[in-house]
Amino acid sequence: MTYKLIALDVDGTLLNDDHELTEWTQETLIQASRQGAEIVLCSGRGPANTIPFMKQMGLDGYVITHNGAVTAHVETREVIHQFALDTKGLEPIMTYCRENGVHFDINTAFGLYVDQPEGLELQVRQMYYNFLAEPLKLPRWADMTEPLAKFTAFGPIEQMDMVQREWASWNLPYYMTRSGDFFIDLMHPEASKGTALKRLADSKGIVPSEIMAIGNYFNDITMLTFAGKGIAMDNSPEEVKAASDEVTLSNNDEGVAHAIHKYILSV
The missing domain is CATH 3.40.50.1000 (HAD superfamily/HAD-like)
Known part of the structure; x- marks a missing residue:
């Protein structure tokens, strides 16, 4: 063949x-x-x-x-x-992450945004370095006008397993997948x-x-x-x-x- x-x-x-x-x-x-x-x-x-x-x-x-x-x-x-994400559905997800100490980033086609890029923990900073990524500061949500491609949560396997189980029960309007032991990605359902x-x-x-x-x-x-x-x-x-x-x-x-x-x- x-x-x-x-x-x-x-x-x-x-x-x-x-x-x-x-x-x-x-x-x-x-x-x-x-x-x-x-x-x-x-x-x-x-x-x-x-x-x-x-x-x-x-x-x-x-x-x-x-x-x-x-x-x-x-x-x-x-x-x-x-495939652009529905931004409104992400607000409760971001709130959950902030309240439960789950690191997350928001991705446009060519941009990657986090809450506080200057205050990232060493483990998180090393992860971005390994993936050749340079995090930018997440602007006010109302100012995010560029289409969003992906939402990613990052953390230890046990934490990600727990987050995945919980989010699976939320009937989220997204396609959820594990792209690695330490990552959960939310994307457009298609x-x-x-x-x-x-x-x-x-x-x-x-x-x-x-x-x-x-x-x-x-x-x-x-x-x-x-x-x-x-x-x-x-x-x-x-x-x-x-x-x-x-x-x-x-x-x-x-x-x-x-x-x-x-x-x-x-x-």
């Missing part, structure tokens, strides 16, 4: 646990691109901290970001599609990596059987099941592996490169 599009999650998939893109994985993706496969990074990150990896590899095209809420062009940084990938593929005349997707977490399941070949990393939860066609090596063992060599470069 010839795969025309390779959809790749970033953290826990493309990058190792040190948040590095290894040389062999980079060379493998460049080689696959030269053979005609389009590389599309599909991340919970925003475009601003996803596009640099495409630039690093010398690749153009598109990135699907904010878990599918925003699709942007690499070279022009133009937002070609966006937003997902799978939906955005389908929209992009349709615009290019690419059918699911011509798509390979590789991911490692619950927010990747929609794209893994949409693609003709869905591959989970060995570091994935069992539910993600069960939703995939097969499992490759872990992100620390360059599983992305191994899968691409097996299904694309060796063909």
Whole structure:
């Protein structure tokens, strides 16, 4: 089978646990691109901290970001599609977070906002550093006129488990997903990596059987099941592996490169 599009999650998939893109994985993706496969990074990150990896590899095209809420062009940084959040529904969520000591951020396509960027705890500051993100101060809610892409809560696993259980009972007008052990994301109910990938593929005349997707977490399941070949990393939860066609090596063992060599470069 010839795969025309390779959809790749970033953290826990493309990058190792040190948040590095290894040389062999980079060379493998460049080689696959030269053979005609389009590389599309599909991340919970925003475009601003996803596009640099495409630039690093010398690749153009598109990135699907904010878990599918925003699709942007690499070279022009133009937002070609966006699922915007209903802002009114976020007010009780923000109140809950502030009253219960849950850190959160508000994301536009290219901006990330927090209550007090200058007073962030070391753990939170390090998290943003690892994700190449620079938090800005959240303005007055009435002044937030730019479309919102994603709301993210961040904290220890036990806290996020508790928050997820509680919010699940609220009948929220959002799509809620875990994009990592420490993150809960709220988005437009139609937003997902799978939906955005389908929209992009349709615009290019690419059918699911011509798509390979590789991911490692619950927010990747929609794209893994949409693609003709869905591959989970060995570091994935069992539910993600069960939703995939097969499992490759872990992100620390360059599983992305191994899968691409097996299904694309060796063909």
